[in-house]
Amino acid sequence: MTWKTLRRASDIPFLIVGTSLTAYIGFAAFGFIRNSSEHYSNFILGIVLMTGFLAIRNLCDERLGIPDPETGRQRPRKPLFWPRLVFAFVALAMSSVAMTYVRYNAVHLETTQPFFGRTDMIFGWLMTISILMLTLIHWGWLLTSVVSIAIAYFFFGHMIQNPLFITPKYSAEFIMNYIGLGTNQGFYYLAQVAADSIYFLIIYAAILLGVGMLDMVLELGKATGRKVPGGAAGPALIGSGIVSSIMGQAVSNVVLTGRLTVPMMVRYGYRRPMAGAIEATASTAGQIMPPILGLAAFIIAGFLNRPYIDVALSAMLPGLLYLVGVGIAIFVYAKRNELPRLTAKLDAGMIWRLLPTFVLSFGVVLWLLLGYRSPAIAGLWGIVVALGLCVFQGKYRPSLRKLYGAVSEGFLLVAILSLLLIAIGPLGQVMLTTNLSGRLGSVLVEYLPDNQLLLLLGAMVVSLILGMGLPTPVAYIIVALALVPFMQQIGVPALQAHFFVFYFAVFSTLSPPVAVSVLAAAKLANSSFLQTAGESLKIAMTTFIIPFAFVYSPELMAFPNLTWHVVPALFQVLLIQWSVSVAAYGHVFRNLARWERGAMGIAALCGFLGMTDQGDWFLASQLVLATAIVVIAFATRESGPSELQS
Template structure:
């Protein structure tokens, strides 16, 4: 599509920003004409083909499948990611090659010695213990390079906790485990490094990341941008709404809030600044929208697959349950954007500069077909593995047909191969997060730490659900600080969700609650990586951008409390009528909350009206007919009063 937008945009070095805020972007740019570059290319393509083959023919034995997946991922990490910022960027060092070969050896030991390992389960020999210790060191070092030091420090604290158990005071004490026991548990079982998290990574997550890679190479990112511009670009505060729509779509597929902020924000943030939004607000809009993609079906940034595995329920049930809360989150962001635009008189972009919906759909609408088919297959009961595999094949097939029809077949085969490589590269960070989190969760399971933390939360909550929810929220934000959404969810689900379960909160509700707050840790200062990335593009103050992002995402902090008290919002054990009432009252509550926070509805709100709208939002979010009626009456009363004062309704 011919670009119609004409605006001056400051030069933004996306790679530099990504490297600053996202450790996954700090990789070596190896040329394929060099031996290291060629090795990485071949191994990445081979890894993607391995996962496609096992999706088609069936996975290997559990421990073997996870070992192959993890060892190859680790080997790639050590070649691509330098030891430090001072290390060579043009080629791997001897240390890197050593770690890479060791990673492959650790996987090969399990694959080729699997029968012997099973026969001596619980009685490890000296080789098992040595390799187990090396596996722990290797995973920690690989995670440090690609995920960051925060999660490695947390893993080291947990390993020390497992070893020092008898020497710890009070309720923190436990029987303690020696090095031999820890090494075997972490390396030769499906509870440590090769636990549920890496299991989901080696089955569902890799395939969905590969699916996203093929969509991206087909032009999905540009399609979402163009479609969003066509739909919302001309409305009040249009570019900000474009950021919300496009980042929501893209964030659901790629699962990385920081990467989403940088890629989409490079286009949307300058547009927001051009029509009059402040630097901090523009960066915050992109951060809030990008983070929200991880709670938006159908893909939900891949964390939903881990949730499905933990809870033992079909993935599609989680995706369906997440729809209303996710839409409420985005409604809250859009309401505040619209009200800010109305208050400051910010208009959208001229329609003459925007693409038309029909043109966008005509050119790239075929990209929606694989997504529609994916959702249909999941709804019809197909497994996520089958659905992802079939959707990947369909995406490739469509790409081939469209390129042939347009007579643009030059380089088609290499584009497909490049997507295989790109998918494997993108999966490295997620897989390493899952591997190192396996250590943390393994210790929590081995020592009972998760139950102790749940007990502490229950003690602080003193049997009152709202207090228990509050302390669970704090625990999730602290545990998820500086972590990607997937490890943040896994940790909080293991250590914080049990507290809610003991209070009688349904499992799906408790897991969704901790998932939301683990995700929101990306926005919450002092460590708000997504907001900091947005500030880097907008040129705003990082701290102020973080607080603006929290303000915009306020609905995300409230909605989990709503569905904790009213599971109908998650469509759990409720009739269609009850679900509809819960959704409608929540929508009005979110609008009321946005107006109260922004200080504007049909016109500027005075302090009394703002307090009234805040009270209305709280009442509408509390389940129960009496509170709903009172909250609705307050809301309608203030709207009517403003309408009389203003004399007319504000334009939608």
């Protein structure tokens, strides 16, 4: 058998299972299939089949030298090819057999839990091991290790002597029930979110890319970039921000849009590390902007028992403040370095032809979500509208081959992301069942100082550390279960507490030493990782204040029910963001001297302390310092400090 034949033999069943599962979830969305243990067992069976076939297909692509569809680059030849191929076949076979057994015995397993027989336990172990194998293939050793350690802790936690971590001694049947064999815990913990909420929204996002949304939003970015200094960053900020808000994944978005935006910025005078940093920070915006929020909005809604759309709308103002903060930093950098406006040719026809497809389909999705219809229904109708309107795009109408590729890419994305949510279920289940999260919160309250700002700074550091190198939903679940109970004990409302730790779990993708988004952007920019990470942190300093802002000013999360009380809070945040940018890049009317930048940094710090209720005189100090620097810079704009002084 040739590699092409094997690839076809894995690709065809992948597409068949994907099509069948999509039709099945569609019928379930309209109420033709009852949500039950059998229903979610069917879903997990479909996902393990798709990811198993996908693992084999990817290895065939590696052997054939077929480029990765996400990066456009040829897959590197990794060592141990034959063991990895055998591993993929074993994972596919084990997961298929185990989940088939669980599916056809779902009612029996649900009604007899946790009193499982020996055969049930054998297939429970096969299910657990095979899902971990698929997770290792698609998500790497770090996530697999975290989930495996959590499961091992469930079994052996009673042997730990430390009173903080010790657990009761549970029977193997009890543990296997909570890992997933009981069909409503563990691996099923977030499978419901994947099946009922994200499935059609992810496919809708892939369809939008297939009908040309990426090219259209990049052209929108060009249109903006022709009007402002340093406009070459416009396609990255606007294009990456919009695309990532639909995709919800920072690293994949860096690769998707950065191939086009980073070279453009370099051509227009941006230093390579800065070009990579702009793309990384702009792509990260998608994880905190509605509607997807890196999948975390659905999990937050589940934790809070609130409608998804309410949670997503709460994130609107903080998400916009993030983009504005990044934009301010880019503008100040561009003025300091006298970067030109963008002069690249603009395809206005593309914008006018493709904009209705995006606006109308997205409008339908938003209207249905605002009407509290299920995300599955909203995503499904978004797909229908986008496909219906794309035929009227004239010369920009996508070919059938391109639409086929978009559907295939949608199946790939939804399979991989659903596997992620399935795999991390036991992690959350262990922390809840053993009450580890509650005990951690009690310890933090006991040992940390009795000052809310210092406690929040401690929570920020812990969130950044726990989120390193992990996918956003995983990082969020870990920090939420570990820290939200503690934050609620110190008086932070539940919604703000969840979003606080979520934001810093997201920011961990920009923070060394791991900084996966920065690493991807540095490769595209052909620049040093540390230099790119440094520039990313300088830009991100304008956004690190946002979680503190909505904790101390909850009205920032009251969208769309806003009052005039939100205006002072917005002004405070914007003033601090501007002060931070001026201090970091040293320009206002002219390039600033070091002492002027230092004074502006002190002004930003005073603003932050005033915003966090440490005293009104801090706010007054910020206004006085910032105003003084602006007046001095304006008065001496023609005879400012020499380049050596600045």
